[in-house]
Each structure stands twice: as structure tokens, then as C-alpha cells.
Amino acid sequence: xxxxxxxxxxxLQRKAxxxxxxxxLPVAHYYDVKNDMAMDVIxxxxxxxxxxxxxxxxxxxxxxxxxxxxxxTEEIAAACxxxxxxxxxxxxGAEPVVIGGSKEQKERILGELVNEFKLISFATSEPGMGSDxxxxxCRAEKDGDDYILNGSKYWITNAGxxxxxxxxxxVDPDKRHKGICAFIVPTDTEGLRTGSHIPKLGQRxxxxxxxVLKDVRVSKKNVLAKPGRGFVLAMQTFAHTRPAIGAFAVGxxxxxxxxxxxxxxxxxxxxxxxxxxxxxxxxIAEMYKNIEAARLLTYRAAWEADQGKDNNISSAxxxxxxxxxxMEVTTEAIQIxxxxxxIKTYPVEKLxxxxxxxxxxxxxxxxQRIVISRHAMKRYEHGMPNLYxxxxxxxxxxxxxxxxxxxxxxxxxxxxxGKYRCTVCGYVYDxxxxxxxxxxxxxxxxEDIPDGWVCPVCGAEKSKFVKI
Ligand code: FE
Numbered sequence: 001x002x003x004x005x006x007x008x009x010x011x012l013q014r015k016a017x018x019x020x021x022x023x024x025l026p027v028a029h030y031y032d033v034k035n036d037m038a039m040d041v042i043x044x045x046x047x048x049x050x051x052x053x054x055x056x057x058x059x060x061x062x063x064x065x066x067x068x069x070x071x072x073t074e075e076i077a078a079a080c081x082x083x084x085x086x087x088x089x090x091x092x093g094a095e096p097v098v099i100g101g102s103k104e105q106k107e108r109i110l111g112e113l114v115n116e117f118k119l120i121s122f123a124t125s126e127p128g129m130g131s132d133x134x135x136x137x138c139r140a141e142k143d144g145d146d147y148i149l150n151g152s153k154y155w156i157t158n159a160g161x162x163x164x165x166x167x168x169x170x171v172d173p174d175k176r177h178k179g180i181c182a183f184i185v186p187t188d189t190e191g192l193r194t195g196s197h198i199p200k201l202g203q204r205x206x207x208x209x210x211x212v213l214k215d216v217r218v219s220k221k222n223v224l225a226k227p228g229r230g231f232v233l234a235m236q237t238f239a240h241t242r243p244a245i246g247a248f249a250v251g252x253x254x255x256x257x258x259x260x261x262x263x264x265x266x267x268x269x270x271x272x273x274x275x276x277x278x279x280x281x282x283x284i285a286e287m288y289k290n291i292e293a294a295r296l297l298t299y300r301a302a303w304e305a306d307q308g309k310d311n312n313i314s315s316a317x318x319x320x321x322x323x324x325x326x327m328e329v330t331t332e333a334i335q336i337x338x339x340x341x342x343i344k345t346y347p348v349e350k351l352x353x354x355x356x357x358x359x360x361x362x363x364x365x366x367x368q369r370i371v372i373s374r375h376a377m378k379r380y381e382h383g384m385p386n387l388y389x390x391x392x393x394x395x396x397x398x399x400x401x402x403x404x405x406x407x408x409x410x411x412x413x414x415x416x417x418g419k420y421r422c423t424v425c426g427y428v429y430d431x432x433x434x435x436x437x438x439x440x441x442x443x444x445x446x447e448d449i450p451d452g453w454v455c456p457v458c459g460a461e462k463s464k465f466v467k468i
Contacts, residue, residue, distance in 0.1 A: 009071055012064075016075035019048055028080035031205035032350050035197065037161055038083045038205045045087045046117045050076070052110075054091045054098055054240070059106050060114035066240060066302035070247035074295070077251030081354035082203035084251065088244050089157040089206075093120030095237045096166045096182055100225050109164065109184055121162040123153040123211055124234055130155065131367040133168070133234050134177035138213065140169035140227075145220040147183065149191075153211040155361070160194045160207045162187050167213070168234055171227045180230035184222040191216040202353030235312075240305055242315035242362055246298035249322035249358045250291060253329035256351045257287040260333040263346075274336075283336060287329045294322035313375045320368035323358035330355045388466050392419040392428045409443030417445035420465040425458035429465065 053069040055061020077084035138151025170179040195210035225233045264275035301318040304311035330352035334341030359365040416431035434442040
């Protein structure tokens with residue numbers, strides 16, 4: 001177990017923070033109000049080697065692990081979650097190529113992204129479908145070695161500026177996940193059209209738009225995943241990109257907390273600056289501990305991916321938890337600022353709007369909870385014995401009077417048919433002791449208790465008992 005960042009990671013963090021403070025922060029408010037993509041900043045990120053973080057060294061990229069990527073991402077998101085989303089979107093767009101591309105595709109596409117300032121988007125969502133990836137309707141029809149794409153994609157980050165889009169489509173919507181395939185589509189392909197920038201509540205500096213595909217021909221060399229494999233590829237991509245959403249959320253929450261702390265030291269109420277009040281101190285404490293926990297979950301999810309482990313559950317935990325933390329922290333930051341938190345002169349109002357998207361994109365918070373609960377309730381291996389198989393020692397044993405020696409049956413509980421537990425309240429019937437108040441003599445096997453007897457603790461009927 002090692003919680004310390006390596007020297008190289010600390011250096012990356014320092015570099016990313018410098019970029020965030022010098023290049024992103026000064027224009028964050030401007031692009032938010034303008035509702036426009038910060039292309040100049042994204043180009044600078046490419047020049048600084050902060051775009052395409054996940055492209056392996058053998059294809060000319062920096063070959064950062066996901067842990068490195070989330071360290072960088074937190075810093076940029078702390079300055080502007082919207083610009084961070086657009087910067088990280090190249091990782092999302094390129095990830096299906098990194099995971100599922102052929103050597104030729106990797107050399108061609110990833111090589112181009114490294115050598116030229118190019119953007120690549122990721123397109124699964126559609127006007128009528130988001131988290132239900134298997135429910136997509138965009139059609140891919142085989143035509144010789146080529147595929148012809150027809151349909152609409154929606155909510156596509158950076159699509160209005162992208163050079164490539166990793167497009168997911170289905171050969172047959174009725175086949176659900178088995179029909180889904182994936183393609184690399186250059187955006188200058190005939191028949192591909194992007195819509196106008198969708199005006200959003202937050203993360204307004206990040207371009208989001210529709211992609212309409214009308215008889216778009218994709219040649220064999222740009223087929224990334226054949227039918228069925230596309231769904232797996234999308235899920236693998238999400239497992240690798242969800243930790244980054246955790247990092248966006250941590251960065252966003254962190255800067256909201258920092259600004260709130262600064263404010264409490266200047267604002268006065270009832271004769272003192274408000275940092276003196278416990279009501280404020282406790283809000284800051286909540287923020288701080290939750291941000292710490294969110295960051296640890298995020299690091300863990302990224303670390304698992306870097307170790308080649310299945311990080312599906314850890315990334316769902318990180319994404320869901322950190323997103324909620326960002327929403328709570330930015331909400332409380334506004335509360336600390338009072339009226340000043342609700343206006344655009346201070347940055348917390350923007351962070352609050354930006355934070356909401358974390359709970360929605362890349363699989364909603366509800367989808368993450370479905371993933372987590374399925375794991376917890378079906379596959380998760382328990383450390384404790386089953387509740388209904390717990391050893392019979394119960395609190396009443398200590399409290400109840402033991403039957404006198406004369407009354408004590410000579411047989412053991414086991415010889416008398418064993419103990420039974422009430423599945424409603426947890427009371428254990430021990431045949432050695434019987435149930436005197438209920439008229440059951442010591443030495444009475446559970447099976448011999450007459451019908452009509454009820455649990456002496458909760459009153460549940462005999463049928464609610466199980467043998468332990
Ligand atoms: Fe009971």
C-alpha cells in the first residue's frame with residue numbers, strides 16, 4: 001500500500017496546475033458566458049502535451065497511466081470543468097482506438113493525434129438514448145467490405161470541432177448489445193453533419209452538439225469493432241474514462257471549497273469574520289473529508305485500470321461518489337457565500353452549474369448505482385457468515401435465567417433437534433431452555449412445539465423460524 005505520489009506524478013501535477021492557473025482559469029468565465037468552445041486553450045494543452053494523455057508511447061503519445069491522467073485532470077477541472085471536459089474528450093474519443101484498434105489503425109489515428117492538433121470525439125448517445133447503450137438506433141449496414149451509417153447522435157462533446165468521431169452504431173436494434181459495432185469516422189466524410197452548439201446550464205465552454213449521419217460510408221480500414229464487440233468496447237472505454245469524471249468532480253469541488261475558505265476569512269457577520277463560526281467550520285470540514293474520500297476512490301479506480309484489473313465497480317463508485325460530492329460542495333459553497341454565491345461575480349455559481357453534469361454524463365448516477373448494487377448484492381463475497389446461519393449465542397442467553405439443574409434436560413440442543421432462529425427479530429429458540437413464558441418446557445424440540453405458539457420476542461408465528 002502506497003499513498004504517496006511518485007516524483008514524476010508530483011511533477012505532472014505541478015505542470016498541470018501551472019497550466020490550469022495560467023491558461024485555463026483566466027478565460028474560464030469568458031468562455032462560460034460566451035458559451036463557446038475554448039479552442040485556443042485546447043490547442044495550448046496539445047502543445048504542452050496535456051491532450052491525448054492515454055496514447056501509448058509506441059504510438060508517439062506520452063503513455064501516461066490513468067492515475068497520471070486523473071492527477072492532471074483534477075488540476076485542469078479545478079480551473080474550469082468545462083474546458084477540462086473538452087481537453088479530456090480526446091482521451092475518450094481515442095480510447096476505443098487504444099483498446100480495440102488494429103496496429104495499423106493505432107499507428108494512423110493515434111499517430112495523427114500526437115503529431116497534429118486534431119480532436120476526436122466519442123459518440124454513443126442519441127436523441128432518445130443515453131445510458132442504455134444497447135438501445136441505440138443509429139444503423140450500420142454492411143455494403144461489401146464497407147458499412148453505411150444512418151442515424152443521429154446527440155450530446156457529443158467537441159463534435160462541432162472534431163476531426164474524427166468514434167461512432168457506435170447497430171446492425172440491428174432488435175439485437176440490442178449483440179448488434180453494436182464501432183467505427184472511426186473522419187468528420188469530413190460525405191453525409192456527416194454536426195448541429196449547433198447546444199446551450200447548456202454549465203460546462204458551457206465545452207462544445208456539445210448533435211451528429212447526423214446520412215448514408216455515411218465507412219471503409220473497412222475504419223471499422224473498429226464488429227457487431228457485438230462494439231458494446232464491449234464501449235463498456236471498456238467507460239471503465240477507463242469514468243475515473244476521469246471522478247477527477248473532474250474532485251477538482252471542481254476542491255476549488256469551490258478553496259474559494260469558500262477564502263471568503264470566510266473576509267466576510268464579517270455579527271462583529272467577526274465568519275470563519276470563526278462553527279456552522280461555517282463544520283461545512284468546510286464536510287467538504288474537506290468528502291473531497292479526500294472522493295479523490296481516494298478516484299485514484300483507486302484509476303490504479304486498478306493501470307494494473308490491468310477489472311475496475312468496473314471501483315470506477316462506478318468513484319464516479320457516483322465524486323459527482324455527488326461536487327454537487328454537495330458547490331451547493332454548500334454557494335450557501336457560505338450567501339447572496340454573493342448566487343451571482344456571477346464570484347466563481348462558485350459557475351462551479352455549481354458545472355458540477356451538475358457530473359451526475360449525468362458518462363452514465364448517470366443512477367446507472368452507477370445499478371452497477372454497484374448488482375455487484376454488492378450478487379457477486380460481492382461476504383466476510384461474515386450468513387445472518388440466518390449466525391452462531392446461536394444471543395443477547396437473551398446472558399439475561400435469561402438458566403433452567404435449574406433439576407429441570408435441565410440431559411440432552412444437548414443438537415440432540416434435541418437443534419436451535420431455531422426467528423427470521424423476523426433474530427430471537428433464537430434453544431430446546432434446552434424451552435420457552436417457559438410460552439408454556440414450552442425445557443427439553444422440547446422445536447418440531448414438537450404446538451401450532452399457535454409465537455416468537456416470545458416479536459410475536460411472529462412458528463413458520464418464520466429457520467434451523468441454525
Ligand atoms: Fe421474533
